[in-house]
Amino acid sequence: MPGEWTDSLVVVEEGLLEVECSSGARARFGSGAVLTFAAVQPRRLLNPGATPLVLSALTR
Template sequence: MDGEEQLSFLGTRCPGGFRLRTRVLEPGEELPFRSADWEDALVVVEIGELEIECRSGASAGFQQGAVLEFAGLTPRCLRNPGDGPLVLTALSRA
């Protein structure tokens, strides 16, 4: 995203009525997907790379600056395929 400003929730105060969570995955770490953990959340890849693996085995990758929401999706897991930490933030209604 050359020259474009990226959305980031790091270092910002959470507005009233919302909840901001940060999740860090170390290189190679994967997190089983639980839809309740991401319900109603706007997710930002703050640092690193995110790989989402579907139950079929197919996967998709997202780089720093990607903005996602998981409504209606049920992937198998979220994974850090990179060699540095993956930092995700999730903003949702409280």
């Protein structure tokens, strides 16, 4: 859904997060990463690792 992640702050608590953008480009982020999707709308959030992914997300 467009705009769903606007104004969200996402913290990777554990595991590995892979973000796929609408262009198809992907980036990976490990534990401790703090992300905002204000400028980029993710198409998919994936867990490419063997361990569980734990995220914390805050919105206004």
